[in-house]
Amino acid sequence: MPELPDVELFKRYLDRTALGQTIRRVQVNDARILGDLPVERFAAALAGNRLEASRRHGKHLLVQLARSGWLTLHFGMTGGLSYFEDLADDPPYDRIRLDFEGGRHLAYTNRRMLGRVGLADDADAFIEAEELGPDALDPAFNEAAFAAALAERRRDVKSILMDQALLAGIGNIYADEILFQARLHPKAPVEGLTKSERSQLFRAIKDVLATAIECSAGAEQFLDRLPKNYLLPQRDRDGRCPRCGQPLATLKASGRTSYYCPRCQREPRS
């Protein structure tokens, strides 16, 4: 589930809790989350090191280490961070725990283990190696850059939005919201969009992601804080279109369910 807005909030959480702290030791509770990276190497790189700065790119959170290198965090479907003082508060599904000098802890939790924790020498090289496109909220990702990303593509617009190599940060849930706000059908072929539809889509990307962050994506009461014309609170509850009242429709593609309004988001004529 964590998409760009959720990971941005993880970044802000880390910045106001663990940033600037020195790691005393590292507890790896489940080495699978490290992939091929040996636990000893991971622990040695972090022990005695300080969390210096953080950076988000798409759904990845990168934490610069004072000595050298970066800690990389990807949250998959169920990942998160938890900062606490008392070990009795260590949350379930804690896969990696950083114990800081001064006694506090930061846990990387992940129930379904679909994320990844690792190390990188350089943040930009990591982003390139992961084949990530520009971050969707980066100001450098402007309408011209969006047009360039869409050029020569012949696919449905939803799969384009979710393609991390074209544009990093958007997953299934925010793709649906963006398409609803832009009034585009998930299966609309991108090559058939008019110039004004492309502009509308670009604005919806920026607006929806920024609004979700402002409304504290993922936090309690998040759905109630969203604007009244948002689709997201109506998902998974046989909801109706907040704009026209029509029952929402769903369609399945690549194992993911899309929610949309069949009246506001017309299926393109083929």
Ligand SMILES: [Zn+2]
């Ligand atoms: Zn509608």
